Amino acid sequence: MxxxxxxxxxxxxxxxxxxxxxxxxxxxxxxxxxxxxxxxxxxxxxxxxxxxxxxxxxxxxxxxxxxxxxxxxxxxxxxxxxxxxxxxxxxxxxxxxxxxxxxxxxxxxxxxxxxxxxxxxxxxxxxxxxxxxxxxxxxxxxxxxxxxxxxxxxxxxxxxxxxxxxxxxxxxxxxxCAVLTGVGAAVNTAGVVPGSSVAVVGLGGVGLNALLGALVCGAEPVIAVDALDHKLALARELGARDTFNATDENAVEAIRAATGGGVDYAIELAGSERALELAYQITRRGGTTVTGGLAHPDRHIRLQQAGLVTEERTLKGSYVGSCIPGRDLPRYLRLFRHGRLxxxxxxxxxxxxxxxxxxxxxxxxxxxxxxxxxxx
Missing domain, CATH: 3.90.180.10 (Medium-chain alcohol dehydrogenases, catalytic domain)
Incomplete structure (x- = not known):
């Protein structure tokens, strides 16, 4: 045809x-x-x-x-x-x-x-x-x-x-894509638990779904980071407690101060090595940094190896939200239909x-x- x-x-x-x-x-x-x-x-x-x-x-x-x-x-x-x-x-x-x-x-x-x-x-x-x-x-x-x-x-x-x-x-x-990848990054890959602090870096369709996923998991506070103010405004409407503009040269220090030393989970979905480095920097000692953003294959990040060890950090990749589609997609649809997503x-x-x-x-x-x- x-x-x-x-x-x-x-x-x-x-x-x-x-x-x-x-x-x-x-x-x-x-x-x-x-x-x-x-x-x-x-x-x-x-x-x-x-x-x-x-x-x-x-x-x-x-x-x-x-x-x-x-x-x-x-x-x-x-x-x-x-x-x-x-x-x-x-x-x-x-x-x-x-x-x-x-x-x-x-x-x-x-x-x-x-x-x-x-x-x-x-x-x-x-x-x-x-x-x-x-x-x-x-x-x-x-x-x-x-x-x-x-x-x-x-x-x-x-x-x-x-x-x-x-x-x-x-x-x-x-x-x-957007829901499985974003919500799944919070629910499956990060394994966000109730009462934990979460920052989402990059507020496109996938990033905002990660924010919704963190909220569904009962995270508090949920923080949103992006370079565009209108996306930060939408994140606040959706339930983010605090928002930070990534272009602020003091953004890392401001986020760490607002969260008592960093968040339990930072989820990067901007597809930028600079965004991932920021997400890692705002993750607390013993915390988890998740990346689901796809930068160009030639892009690389720089990490301090000693800190990864002495602070017992976790850095994880997330593809399709680490999902099992036949299991997760119906679950997320039910949450959507009940107004929770x-x-x-x-x-x-x-x-x-x-x-x-x-x-x-x-x-x-x-x-x-x-x-x-x-x-x-």
């Missing part, structure tokens, strides 16, 4: 993207789902910094590539071997498919699935195939096994979580696919938290 999709042909295009238009809207051929695969009619797809990092070259991927990795939609068709989904089911797409059999999957760490990670780097689905092509027969790569900036997508069954049909698509889409307040607006390049500029400038492309 033919689909309309946003395709990246070359990374590193200059800004503004509204003029250079790195994503072109193309008519492509979508092949039928193979064994263990599902065709989904995409209804909503969130625009995330992980998309932007492919566009600007921070996360190199094979091109041409149909982008988009955070989405929700309706099952239209299933391939051989798929027995637990049927046409009409509503699903959320998860950007790391988990095979269920490799070492990490067997240990309950599907975010680290080895075949899933290899497929994502190669631009294929979990089974190693590509289901997108141009009219001339040349293949187009998949983005993180999803490629959701399109009206339809073929994905692995292992990339899908079934949800209730009454969840609005524009909200459900956010659970595939107000993810809908992070939605900056909806837009048509044709406006995606302008939306990239808003994301890069920090003007928007989460923009969602709607396919109605």
């Amino acid at each position: 033919q689909i309309r999709a946003a395709v990246l042909n070359t990374m590193g295009t200059s800004r503004p993207y509204a003029d250079s238009r790195p994503l072109t809207i193309e008519t492509l051929e979508l092949h039928e789902p193979g064994d263990g695969e599902v065709r989904v009619a995409v209804r909503a797809a969130g625009l995330c910094h992980s998309d932007l990092s492919v566009v600007n070259g921070d996360r190199p991927r094979p091109t041409p590539m149909a982008l988009g990795h955070e989405a929700a939609g309706v099952v239209e068709a299933v391939g051989h071997g798929v027995h637990d989904l049927a046409p009409g089911d509503h699903v959320v797409m998860v950007f790391v498919p988990s095979c269920g059999h490799c070492g990490p999957c067997a240990e309950g760490r599907p975010a680290l699935c080895e075949p899933g990670g290899a497929a994502n780097v190669a631009g294929t689905l979990l089974g190693g195939d590509r289901r997108i092509a141009r009219a001339d027969g040349s293949t187009v790569n998949h983005h993180l096994g999803v490629s959701a900036f399109a009206d339809h997508a073929v994905v692995s069954r292992r990339s899908l979580v079934k949800i209730d049909r009454d969840v609005p698509f524009e909200h459900a889409a956010l659970f595939g 107000p993810v809908d307040r992070l939605l900056s607006g909806t837009l048509p696919l044709d406006d995606i390049n302008t939306a990239l500029d808003r994301l890069a400038d920090g003007e928007a938290i989460r923009q969602v492309i709607r396919f109605d």
